[in-house]
Amino acid sequence: MNIKxxxxxxxxxxxxxELKLKKQPSILRIKNLNVFAGNHHILKNINLEIPKNRITxxxxxxxxxxxTLLKSMNKLTDLYKELKVSxxxxxxxxxILNTNKNIPNIRQKMxxxxxxxxxxPVSIYKNVAYGIKLKGVRDxxxxxxxxxxxxxxxxxxxxxxxxxHLSPESLSIGQQQRLCLARGLAVxxxxxxxxxxxxxxxxxxxxxxENLFRELKKHYxxxxxxxxxxxxxxLADNVVFMxxxxxxxxxxxxxxxxxxxxxxxxEYMVEGN
Amino acid sequence: MNRRKKIxxxxxxxxxxxxxxxxxxxxxxxxxxxxxxxxxxxxLEMVFTPPxxxxxxxxxxxVLNAIVGSLYIAFxxxxxxxxxxxxxxxxxxxxxxxxxxxxxxxxxLLDALWGIPSIVYGAFGFTLMLFLGMTASLxxxxxTVALLITPIVIRTFDDVLSTIPKGLHEASLALxxxxxxxxxxxxxxxxxxxxxxxxxxxxxxxxGDAASVLFTAGYTDLIPTxxxxxxxxxxxxxxxxxxxPIPEVRERAYASAAILTIIVLIVSLTARYFxxxxxxxxxx
Ligand SMILES: Nc1ncnc2c1ncn2[C@@H]1O[C@H](COP(=O)(O)OP(=O)(O)O)[C@@H](O)[C@H]1O
Ligand SMILES: [Mg+2]
Numbered sequence: 146m147n148i149k150x151x152x153x154x155x156x157x158x159x160x161x162x163e164l165k166l167k168k169q170p171s172i173l174r175i176k177n178l179n180v181f182a183g184n185h186h187i188l189k190n191i192n193l194e195i196p197k198n199r200i201t202x203x204x205x206x207x208x209x210x211x212x213t214l215l216k217s218m219n220k221l222t223d224l225y226k227e228l229k230v231s232x233x234x235x236x237x238x239x240x241i242l243n244t245n246k247n248i249p250n251i252r253q254k255m256x257x258x259x260x261x262x263x264x265x266p267v268s269i270y271k272n273v274a275y276g277i278k279l280k281g282v283r284d285x286x287x288x289x290x291x292x293x294x295x296x297x298x299x300x301x302x303x304x305x306x307x308x309x310h311l312s313p314e315s316l317s318i319g320q321q322q323r324l325c326l327a328r329g330l331a332v333x334x335x336x337x338x339x340x341x342x343x344x345x346x347x348x349x350x351x352x353x354x355e356n357l358f359r360e361l362k363k364h365y366x367x368x369x370x371x372x373x374x375x376x377x378x379x380l381a382d383n384v385v386f387m388x389x390x391x392x393x394x395x396x397x398x399x400x401x402x403x404x405x406x407x408x409x410x411x412e413y414m415v416e417g418n
Numbered sequence: 419m420n421r422r423k424k425i426x427x428x429x430x431x432x433x434x435x436x437x438x439x440x441x442x443x444x445x446x447x448x449x450x451x452x453x454x455x456x457x458x459x460x461x462l463e464m465v466f467t468p469p470x471x472x473x474x475x476x477x478x479x480x481v482l483n484a485i486v487g488s489l490y491i492a493f494x495x496x497x498x499x500x501x502x503x504x505x506x507x508x509x510x511x512x513x514x515x516x517x518x519x520x521x522x523x524x525x526x527l528l529d530a531l532w533g534i535p536s537i538v539y540g541a542f543g544f545t546l547m548l549f550l551g552m553t554a555s556l557x558x559x560x561x562t563v564a565l566l567i568t569p570i571v572i573r574t575f576d577d578v579l580s581t582i583p584k585g586l587h588e589a590s591l592a593l594x595x596x597x598x599x600x601x602x603x604x605x606x607x608x609x610x611x612x613x614x615x616x617x618x619x620x621x622x623x624x625x626g627d628a629a630s631v632l633f634t635a636g637y638t639d640l641i642p643t644x645x646x647x648x649x650x651x652x653x654x655x656x657x658x659x660x661x662x663p664i665p666e667v668r669e670r671a672y673a674s675a676a677i678l679t680i681i682v683l684i685v686s687l688t689a690r691y692f693x694x695x696x697x698x699x700x701x702x
Contacts (some may be wrong), residue, residue, distance in 0.1 A: 251593035
């Protein structure tokens with residue numbers, strides 16, 4: 146394990162509350178988002194603002210629509226013809242749902258970290274290089290430099306620098322997940338969309354990822370999906386509680402977790418603890 | 419209860435074990451018979467010379483013409499089948515991935531094509547050949563065998579590609595890859611070890627099939643030097659010689675069958691070797 150990163154990240158823990166004080170402008174705004182699959186109303190009139198350089202946690206029981214909401218944000222819903230998506234999602238000024246802008250470019254702004262790591266079927270090095278090359282970088286030295294930089298960003302460099310040309314299958318699941326994160330960061334996203342990124346990981350690897358997020362929010366806006374209440378409490382700067390495709394409560398975690406207003410949220414908190 | 423479970427386990431093991439070992443035994447038996455019956459005729463002359471005068475009455479020579487013809491046809495047809503099949507399989511799994519109904523319909527049709535007996539392909543190839551004003555030739559044989567094995571290639575490639583998890587599609591698209599980049603840089607690489615087996619299956623079917631080349635490739639004692647010349651093939655060499663009243667010639671039929679088997683084995687082992695060497699867990 147890379148101790149160095151976890152240490153810096155724990156320092157970050159101490160700084161974090163101060164950061165929280167400043168209110169950040171929102172850079173992603175969702176308006177009246179509805180998603181249907183046939184008659185099934187998966188997302189019901191979602192309105193949401195995501196603050197910049199903060200961790201927004203989407204919390205809720207399985208099947209409440211968290212993944213679908215996340216996939217709407219990088220247009221992966223396009224892959225499912227049965228899904229009918231309506232509404233607006235503004236990133237800065239652009240409504241990405243109703244734009245004719247280049248979809249790969251939109252997706253590159255939204256780094257995705259999925260539930261399970263899906264490394265590409267190439268070496269560790271090439272996984273990260275793939276992302277860098279997608280940004281048009283061709284110079285070998287520059288690619289080398291950036292591969293190292295991105296692997297360091299996720300605290301993986303020291304663990305893999307001697308086996309860069311091996312398959313990612315030789316890594317643990319937790320390392321693979323960080324490799325996928327490094328690959329995602331290589332396309333220079335503004336956001337990190339993380340869909341239950343620790344649910345397949347052991348506690349130690351989960352901790353590493355959590356600490357990374359605290360570090361990464363300095364440079365990225367993070368939207369973290371989880372159904373683990375404790376994780377939400379540890380990480381959230383802004384929390385959104387969902388149930389049956391609806392947003393039930395949202396706002397400052399201190400308020401939402403201490404004084405939940407809805408019975409659904411209260412119930413969830415009792416079961417979660 | 420515990421005892422009952424143990425008995426169940428034992429019975430299950432015996433049945434499954436019997437099934438697999440008897441299959442291996444049958445395969446071994448077939449190969450053994452072919453080699454025993456063909457042993458006397460199996461010689462370097464058989465492999466490295468074309469038929470000489472009176473070969474079909476027990477005279478000198480070998481079946482080099484058929485070996486070369488078969489290899490040309492099988493390699494040519496496999497090449498065409500890959501060139502047609504790879505894009506088709508990619509189309510099914512990249513562009514039609516959200517259109518399940520169309521996807522399944524195409525799969526169903528391909529399975530039907532796979533099931534059509536090869537004599538039907540032979541007859542179709544023959545009609546096509548006449549229509550194009552060609553005569554029985556290497557090219558006509560290659561085209562007919564390619565028709566026969568393309569559905570196999572598409573479906574087996576398709577099987578490989580369809581096992582690629584949707585999460586990997588999403589991961590590569592989320593990085594901002596286009597579908598083309600995803601197809602060529604991710605899916606083809608991911609599927610590579612599986613493709614080798616697929617190609618082998620097609621090659622084996624192609625080189626062993628007699629009916630499709632019966633009317634289209636012709637038969638000749640000469641080694642073809644051009645696509646428009648007729649070509650002999652091993653399955654037909656077996657077929658013709660096996661019908662002979664002369665025992666020596668019948669022995670040669672078995673020897674030819676043995677050569678065909680050896681070729682398939684060699685190709686299969688080589689492909690497996692390369693597939694292992696370049697498989698995912700062994701990247702360079
Ligand atoms: N492509 C789809 N077609 C039909 N139903 C879907 C599809 N995707 C998701 N759903 C349904 O939408 C609901 C929410 O799913 P999801 O967003 O995956 O929830 P979560 O991530 O919160 O567990 C579930 O009931 C699921 O069955
Ligand atoms: Mg989910």
